[in-house]
Amino acid sequence: MTATDPELARASNQELIGRADVNDLAEILAITNTDVEATIRTVADNADAIFTWNYDKGERKPLEKLYEKAKTSQWNGETDLPWDVDVDQEAVIAANAAAGLGLDDGVDLTGTPFEKWDEKEWLALGIESQNWMLSQFLHGEQGALLCTAKIVETVPWIDAKYYAATQVMDEARHVEVFAKYLNEKLSGTYPVNAHLGLLLDDIIADSRWDMTYLGMQIMVEGLALAAFGFMHQMTTEPLLKQLLRYVMSDEARHVAFGVLTLKEYYADLTQAELRERQEFAFEAAVRMRDRFLQQEVWERMGIPAADVLPLIKDLPSRVLFQQMLFTKIVPNCKKLGLLDAGDGWLRQKFGEIGVIQFEDLADTGEEYEMFALATGEAGTS
Ligand SMILES: [Fe+2]
Ligand SMILES: [Fe+2]
Numbered sequence: 001m002t003a004t005d006p007e008l009a010r011a012s013n014q015e016l017i018g019r020a021d022v023n024d025l026a027e028i029l030a031i032t033n034t035d036v037e038a039t040i041r042t043v044a045d046n047a048d049a050i051f052t053w054n055y056d057k058g059e060r061k062p063l064e065k066l067y068e069k070a071k072t073s074q075w076n077g078e079t080d081l082p083w084d085v086d087v088d089q090e091a092v093i094a095a096n097a098a099a100g101l102g103l104d105d106g107v108d109l110t111g112t113p114f115e116k117w118d119e120k121e122w123l124a125l126g127i128e129s130q131n132w133m134l135s136q137f138l139h140g141e142q143g144a145l146l147c148t149a150k151i152v153e154t155v156p157w158i159d160a161k162y163y164a165a166t167q168v169m170d171e172a173r174h175v176e177v178f179a180k181y182l183n184e185k186l187s188g189t190y191p192v193n194a195h196l197g198l199l200l201d202d203i204i205a206d207s208r209w210d211m212t213y214l215g216m217q218i219m220v221e222g223l224a225l226a227a228f229g230f231m232h233q234m235t236t237e238p239l240l241k242q243l244l245r246y247v248m249s250d251e252a253r254h255v256a257f258g259v260l261t262l263k264e265y266y267a268d269l270t271q272a273e274l275r276e277r278q279e280f281a282f283e284a285a286v287r288m289r290d291r292f293l294q295q296e297v298w299e300r301m302g303i304p305a306a307d308v309l310p311l312i313k314d315l316p317s318r319v320l321f322q323q324m325l326f327t328k329i330v331p332n333c334k335k336l337g338l339l340d341a342g343d344g345w346l347r348q349k350f351g352e353i354g355v356i357q358f359e360d361l362a363d364t365g366e367e368y369e370m371f372a373l374a375t376g377e378a379g380t381s
Helices: 015-018 025-029 061-071 090-101 119-154 156-184 194-205 209-233 238-266 270-290 296-302 305-312 316-323 327-335 345-352
Strands: none
Touching: 015 270, 015 305, 025 119, 025 209, 061 156, 061 238, 090 119, 119 209, 119 296, 156 238, 156 296, 194 209, 194 270, 209 238, 209 316, 209 327, 238 327, 270 345, 296 305, 327 345
16 A cells, blocks of 8 residues: 555645644633533443443453453552652652753843743742642543543453453542542642643543554553653652652553553554554644643733743753653554654654654553552552
8 A cells, every 4th residue: 555545645734633733822821711610521432332241250361461461450549548648749740850850940031021030930830830830740541531431331351341441440549549639748739731621631632542542541540650750750859759650650560551562452453454553643642742732821820822932942851851751652652663654654753743852662561560569669569
């Protein structure tokens, strides 16, 4: 097949992400959450619930192994984390800034909205950024809870239904601990970011069972695993550090679940079907990248995001952070054959957004063993 095959007609950026230029800041910022007061959001999931009468456990050995591992790796968010730690958010943010993670790091701010900012405002920005970041992780965790419940219904393999059922419990626990941390230890919450919301809606609404895995286990959870790892390494706050450590031990299994399942399923897809998966992966990557512009934080700080982002988007620390988010996604897409399927469309697109250099890092098919909690580390193991 060639790229001129009408079945493989290339979807444009306009069709995939609603804008021709992937870096068009005005278009990115024009996407906002217009329903911030709502408590409920309804999304049609468009999928059939599938029974299987084949109960042969272990037909898919890697999934069975993952399921057995999950059963003995459960932890209790209420009793296994040190909730009595007194979190001084200002001190934590100040420590992060001192470690060179502040946005004011070595940049000439003359003539910018930051010119007159003093320490108090930088601190406020750091606090809002953390409230925002953990709020988005919380919403993403709920997305994972819903997606995994959907997978229990839609995947046709019994080993995958068993495993997905354990993931539903994991995700309930993650939602629970992030919500508790935000409510008890931080100083405010944010509604779901519009770019993240669009992505979660797209994943839930897709009728094909494997697309739930690609969107959630490979893209959203791949990003979460990288981001949690970064935060776990950086934070000096012991409760958050342990919370992230525990969540990561689960997330590594979840990403492995995606890799192991899709590796088998993609082997039988046509080039045209793989192209749709490539396009979905690219769309998800762009949505996740856009959300990290944290436009709602600038709004709350009273600065137009359009004035600020051109100043900070090319800061080395920011570029590195953005790229780091893709350190799991790109090798996993490679392992699944998505980078080079057809004419290598996804390889080219990941090149355009500056993340293709991670293709040869470790994939997450087996990495979950490394992330496992040590015996006795969790109260229940
Ligand atoms: Fe999770
Ligand atoms: Fe997860």
